[in-house]
Every structure is written in structure tokens, then in C-alpha cells.
Amino acid sequence: MARNTQVSADHNAPAITKILAQFVATHPSRGWSDAVDHEAHRTFLNWLGCAVGAAQHESVEAALAAVTMLQPAAQATVLGRSLKVDMASAALLNGISSHTFDFDDTHLKTIIHPAGPVASAALALAEHMGCSGRELIDALVLGIDVSCRVGNAMYPEHYDRGWHITGSTGTLGAAAACARLLKLDVQQTAMALGIAASQPVGMREQFGTMTKPFHPGGAARAGLMSALLASKGFTASPKALEAPRGMMQTVSTKNDWSEITHELGQRFEISYNSYKPFACGIVIHPSIDACAQLRAQGVRPEQVERVELRVHSLVLELTGKKEPQDGLQAKFSVYHGCAAGLTFGRAAEEEFADEVVTRADMVALRRKVVATVDNSIDEASVDVVAVLHDGSRKHVFVEHAIGSVQNPMTDAMLEAKFHGMADQVISATQTSALIASAWKLADAPNLRALCALSAGIT
Amino acid sequence: MARNTQVSADHNAPAITKILAQFVATHPSRGWSDAVDHEAHRTFLNWLGCAVGAAQHESVEAALAAVTMLQPAAQATVLGRSLKVDMASAALLNGISSHTFDFDDTHLKTIIHPAGPVASAALALAEHMGCSGRELIDALVLGIDVSCRVGNAMYPEHYDRGWHITGSTGTLGAAAACARLLKLDVQQTAMALGIAASQPVGMREQFGTMTKPFHPGGAARAGLMSALLASKGFTASPKALEAPRGMMQTVSTKNDWSEITHELGQRFEISYNSYKPFACGIVIHPSIDACAQLRAQGVRPEQVERVELRVHSLVLELTGKKEPQDGLQAKFSVYHGCAAGLTFGRAAEEEFADEVVTRADMVALRRKVVATVDNSIDEASVDVVAVLHDGSRKHVFVEHAIGSVQNPMTDAMLEAKFHGMADQVISATQTSALIASAWKLADAPNLRALCALSAGIT
Secondary structure: OOOOOOOOOOOOOOOHHHHHHHHHHHOOOOOOOHHHHHHHHHHHHHHHHHHHHOOOOHHHHHHHHHHHOOOOOOOEEOOOOOOEEOHHHHHHHHHHHHHHOOOOEEEOOOOEOOHHHHHHHHHHHHHHHOOOHHHHHHHHHHHHHHHHHHHHHHOOHHHHHOEOHHHHHHHHHHHHHHHHHOOOOHHHHHHHHHHHHOOOOOEHHHOOOOHHHHHHHHHHHHHHHHHHHHHOOOOOOOOOOOOOOOHHHHHOOOOOOHHHHOOEOOEOHHHHEEEOOOOOOHHHHHHHHHHHHHHHOOOOHHHEEEEEEEEOHHHHHHHEOOOOOOHHHHOOEHHHHHHHHHHHOOOOHHHHOHHHHOOHHHHHHHHOEEEEEOOOOOOOOEEEEEEEOOOOEEEEEEOOOOOOOOOOOOHHHHHHHHHHHHHHHHOHHHHHHHHHHHHOHHHOOOOHHHHHHHOOOO | OOOOOOOOOOOOOOOHHHHHHHHHHHOOOOOOOHHHHHHHHHHHHHHHHHHHHOOOOHHHHHHHHHHHOOOOOOOEEOOOOOOEEOHHHHHHHHHHHHHHOOOOEEEOOOOEOOHHHHHHHHHHHHHHHOOOHHHHHHHHHHHHHHHHHHHHHHOOHHHHHOEOHHHHHHHHHHHHHHHHHOOOOHHHHHHHHHHHHOOOOOEHHHOOOOHHHHHHHHHHHHHHHHHHHHHOOOOOOOOOOOOOOOHHHHHOOOOOOHHHHOOEOOEOHHHHEEEOOOOOOHHHHHHHHHHHHHHHOOOOHHHEEEEEEEEOHHHHHHHEOOOOOOHHHHOOEHHHHHHHHHHHOOOOHHHHOHHHHOOHHHHHHHHOEEEEEOOOOOOOOEEEEEEEOOOOEEEEEEOOOOOOOOOOOOHHHHHHHHHHHHHHHHOHHHHHHHHHHHHOHHHOOOOHHHHHHHOOOO
16 A cells, blocks of 8 residues: 555656746747747648548548547547547547658657647647647647657657657647647646646557557647646646656656756757658668669669668668568568669658559569668668669668658658648648648638648548 | 667566457356445445535536536536536546545555546446446446456556556556447457557656546546447557557566456456545544544543554554644544544544634644554554543554455445435435435446436536
8 A cells, every 4th residue: 555665766856847837838939940940840741741641541530430429529620531520539530640651750869759749739729729820830849849858858768668659758748739829827837747747648569550640649639638627727746747656757767857958948859850751660761762862863673683782780670571461561671662762763651552562563673672781881871782684783872861850851852742642632732722831830820721721622 | 769678578478458358348247246246336336426426626627627628519427517528528527526535445455446447437438328237337347357457467566666556557447348338349349458558547646636536537538438449440459458568568567467367257356345434545544443433432522631542654654644734634644533533433525624624622632642653553453542531541443444345334334425425416315316226226227317316406
């Protein structure tokens, strides 16, 4: 009933909950550089495209069917669908859809996918409450800063232990963003973070199932509700994050508090956000990039005798599937990544469709790829040589793949990625209008026009 | 990005998720003894009284105000109030109210308060779906078996680490109960448990705030939604509980799998449920019981010169507050417990009201209580001597306080406790009818009559 046996508790943590609440409640609107503000727009745009793109996926269908059993009020848009549900359910559903393709953003230091929980909660609340686009962008920057800083403090022990860090820190980020939108004061914001602290979501064992994308959705919903509860006077511990039996010490034995306090309000974690050009795990990206560069140099699949890859051992450990049988398996095949890069110059969701993966030319081309481990090559790099039938050799070395922080996708690339996902769902014309609306988000007096464009046409 | 560094993972766990799913989906209705079935009714009755009793508490007010922002459909009753909300929100609100007085049931081996998550989820779903009382009782027995067995496996490490075990295991119990009510098959039930496994709720740091009762409420809501999602085809890992990066190994380094499989379907954890006669922590109960026995023997407060307690050191460590200033502090004062026992012969929520705690006669009587540590006395026992002004000494030794498994509250005591909580909320007449309805729960064709009686009169 009452042992006091918690191992290695830190009783001297700084007042993290209060410090973050103070930051979220009082940091000035647009209190950051133009570059940070533009990155926030890129983060939002990328998230929006992913959510609209997956709107018809069976995971969203199933979740929507469950939510419908609650007979939800029509408050906030389900992205990519001509449908509104209550704002908490919209946060859940848009969080699920945005992570379904595994094509959303990545904060590389922690592997957090930060927009899923934060943007899903913030947009649903902002739409229903009539907030401005500026308020939404502010909430997004601050919410992502909260979740990624908490992630920095706990990573990697927390992740190694089994937590899907996107969901476990995402509840806090979503609560922070919603507290900001609700204009909660410092004390109420601390309560919102406190209530959220009791609700970390997500275990890594769920990878490969619908519950993986449920994690950002569940975190979005829980964070939004935490802020609503706090706004009505619901209370939590003012030390809910940092206390010995608070959230962080309960879910991680590593907690570097300085990751939360250092340069808070000066350095913004959203600056380090990255966006996937390819719809698969990041270790394959350099190889796809290299093969797409070979294609751009004029190499055609039918000319190829052999493709020689030199990669870090991790690449084959994680994605060494030589003969993938379907789209999901192909996402774990560096061989398929190379074949897609050479054949299409890209590897979006459609290049991982079952019917593409099983095509005879793709099977044949994958068999021509020979991968060799060379741990002098960084895991973020690759060395590729295409040996052609005429005996000539074409060489490409990729140090940082496209989509990395060092070599980011351009705004135009993000737009093309968005079109690739959304055109089939809401039409190319509507997608173009939606993209334009997203770039001008900070000027929008409310979210009505953007949400109307985000809704499906059927 | 991909270390495989989880410490001491057990890769050879039995298939707990599947085993529990099989049990929940296929165990026969009323497949247990009459004693177990009666205990289920007692558990339900005690939970119902607690929930109705706290219906007007500010924690419920605040949570209801937040839920109201979602404009919920009128599907299921908020106990003690003339109001319905969607079934998931009803699960949340009734879970909060049932734990607000800290007066609900206790599975002593794990300190889980099992009914809060399980009954709150099951009643809300059963009411809306038109289930029978028999189905509800079955779901309650099976759901509590799931949460308490998972608790047995992880306790005490999981609790010591900082988890409020009621909420962290409660999501699983609630999901199991709802899966049963929805008549999910084994595979779908495994998915319901799997989705729930990503949503443990509750940190001990929240004790003393509204987020403590939020834990069973949040667990009830999450479990109910997990079952709804599974019923619509949402997927999770079929090893979500036991895998190295599944729920149990992520939140506890101790996992005794045999606690889950041993005598499953033969021994039922609800048999070991207990009910608090007094509205405070269990370590004070022997002292209150002893002083109430002295009062029953004719000892009056004005006769008392001194009360000598001999107690285990834990009692003073946890409840040694000599001069409590309000009701909440009094719950951590064995001295107030003794004064209440001697003065009123009871210590329900009203004996912990601020105006009672600060009464001059209570202050004076508390000061006459002298507590001495004697670790030869078990923490569940107490030795009390009342020294009267005439020099006589009255002695009571309590080995097992009333309310313990060894010395359970009688059905009549449970009814009196129910009246003490509910009479002021829904009237004494309606409370009597509600109690009668709860005892006959297994015969009810649906939950309409019981829920109507549970609703407030205003």
C-alpha cells in the first residue's frame, strides 16, 4: 500500500510544468524569426496533405465508424471528407489520417512526428472556436516546441523502453497548443499540461497496425480535452511533468531537464523538422535519392546490368527485404526503393502499391541490386554505382538525402508531394487552392475557407 | 533511429493478449459461483452509490462543462444528474464521480479500485445498447478479472514507479467489459485489448487533485472507445500486452505472467474486492473502527481523558497529521479518524466536511489522542485504550477492520453507506428504490429503469 521505493527519483527537477506553461501562455505572437514562421507553414502544409491524402484509407473508415456510434455534433472538419464531427473526434480522426501513410514530418533528433498530435488538435479547436490563422500558427510552433523539448529530455531511453514517442509526448504538445488557442492563463495552462501528463499514448509494438496512426490521433484528442478541462477549472498537479512520480520520471529513466529550459523562447524545435520525400522509413531515402539522380542523368532500367550499393549495416538490418511480396513489405526493402528511384524517379505512396511492387520489371530490377555493408559510410548516406550493359559505370554518392535537414525539400517539392497525395481525393484544382490557402494561413481571419477546401468533394 | 537496446526484455512471454481475449469472449455467462455473482452485485452497488453521491462535486461540474463544449448526443445517463451525454463521455464522467470521494472499492492485493473504469464504461455502453442486467454483470466480472490480473502481474514495481494502477490497468478492464457487451469474437476482443494497451492512464503525482478521479474516468472512456474501434475493424498488435515493446513491459519491469494465466476462469479477482466503510485511506480504518466500537460500548467523548493508540509506523507516516485544518487534511489524520469514530460512530464523507473538522469539540478530542508506534502490530490492526476521567480504561484490539476482506461490510452496511451518499442527491425514497434495483440487476431486461432512478431529481 505505501512503499516509497521509486528507484533513482530526481527530487530536484526544475519546475518544468510551470516553466512550459509560462512560455506557452505568454510568449508573444510570432515571437520568432521569419524562417521559423515559414517552417511552421511548411509543417502545416505537409501535415495537411498527408491527412487529406489518407482520408479514404481503411484505418480512417474504421475509426470514423466507431466515432459515428457517438452521434457526434458537426463542429469540425474531417479532412478529405465532406463531414464534420465534434472537435475532439476531428482531432482523433485527422491525427490518424495524417500518420497513416507514414509520410508525415520527422523531428530527427527524437524521431517524433510532431505535427500529427499538435496540428490535429489545434486545427479542430481553432476551426470550431473561430480562431485566426495567425493564432493557429502560433499554437503550432509553441505546441511542437513543448512536445519536442520533452522528447529531447527523455530520448533515447524512453523510446528504447517501448514508447512511441510521437504519442507519448504528443498529448503534451496538443494540450499546449489548445491552451494557447483558448487563451488560458499561466495557471490554467499548467493545469492543461498536468491533465495531459496523465495520458501518454502509444507503444512501439503497435507498429505495422492501425494503432500506430491511432497514437497521434489519440494524443491529439487527449491534449485537446485536457485544455478544455483546464479551461473549466479542472485541476492537476502543478508539478505533473517533473515530480518523482510525475509523467516524465514514470515513463523514462533519462530526463535531461536542460533540454527543456535551454534557450526556451529563443531556439524553436520546429526549425529542425523534416519532411519525407519518399513514403517509407528514412534509412532507405539516400538510396532512392541516388537512384533517382541516376535516372535524372539518363540511366534507364533496361540499360542496367547491376546496381551496386554500399550502405551502413543498419540499412540492411532494417530494410533488407530482398523479395517483397506487397506494398507494406516493400517499405522495408532498400531493393524496391532503388528500383522505384530508377524507374519512376520517385517513391511516393503509389510506388508502394501492391500492383507496382509485384510488376515483373520491378521484380527483375530489384534482383539486379547488390547491397554491400560498409560501415565507413554514414547511415544517412549511400554510395551507388550503376553498371550498364555496355560496361560503363555511373557513380552517385549521396551524403544527405533530399528531405534531410541539411538538404531539405523545397517548397515546390512539398507542393508536388501534396498534389501526389490529395489530387485523387479532392481534385487537382481544389488541391491547388488548398495549397495556396495553406501558404497564406497566417493572414486568414478564420479557418473556414481552408477547412472547406480540405473537405472532400464527394 | 534504431537501437535495439531495451533492457531485460522477455521475448518468451505467453500469449497473454490472446489468452485474455479468449477468456473474455467465450467464458460462459454466470460461469462462476453464487458468491462471485453476489460480490459482483455488491461491487456494482457500492460503485453506483459513490457515483451518485459525488454527482454535484466541483470535479464533476468542471468535467461536465468541458464535455458540454462537444455538444454530446443524449445516449447515456450521467449518474445523479438529470442529463444524458454520449456514452463515451458518460463513461468519463461517471468514472470521475465514482472515485471523487475516494470511497469506492479496493482490490487490496494491488490497491486497484476496479469498478471505476470497468463499471463506468460498461454501464454507459449497456444502457445505450439496450443490454440486459445479466450481460452487464458478466461484463463487470470479466473486465475486473482482466484489470486486476494484469495488476497482479505488474504490482508492485509498476505502482512504485509512479503509475496510478487503477487507471493504467483500468483501460484494459474497461475494454474487456465493453468487448463482451458488444459480443466481439476472440479476434476482435484481442484487438480491443490491443488498442487499449496503448492508452494506460494515470500518474500518482496527481493524488490530491481532480486528475486522480480523472484516471478511472479516462480509462473508462479509452476502454470503451477501444472496443468500439475493434468492433469496426480497427487493428492492433495481437501481442500488444506481452511483447517486449508492448504495454506491460513498457510500463513495468516486473511481469509475473502466471498471475494472468493461473486458474483463469476458475478464480475470480472480484472475490477479493473490498469496500470502504470510511471515506479516507485504508490505514486509518482500524483506528476508526476501534473508536466506533468504544462508542458502541458506551464511551462518550466528554468522558475521555486520553485515547492511547498503538499502531504500525506506516499509519503515522501516511496519516500523522495532528492538527488538520480542513476536510482534505483530515483524511490524512488518524487523530481525526479517532475523534470521528468516538463522536459519530462513523466517518463518511460528511464527517470529513470542513465545518466538522474545525468544530471546537473535534479539535479538543483530537488533541486527547496519543499515538505510539509499535511495529509488532500489523499495519492492518490497531490497539486502542480509552482512559476516562474516572480513571477507568476501556480496551479494544482490532485485528481486521470492518471493510477488510476478512471482515467485510455486510449488505446492510453497504446500503447504509449508499444512503449516506445518495439521499441528499436523489432523495431517500429514490435511493431506496435504486438500491433495490441494483440488487436485482441480473434480472433486469435492460438498464433503463435503473438509469432513470440513478438520475438526479432536479
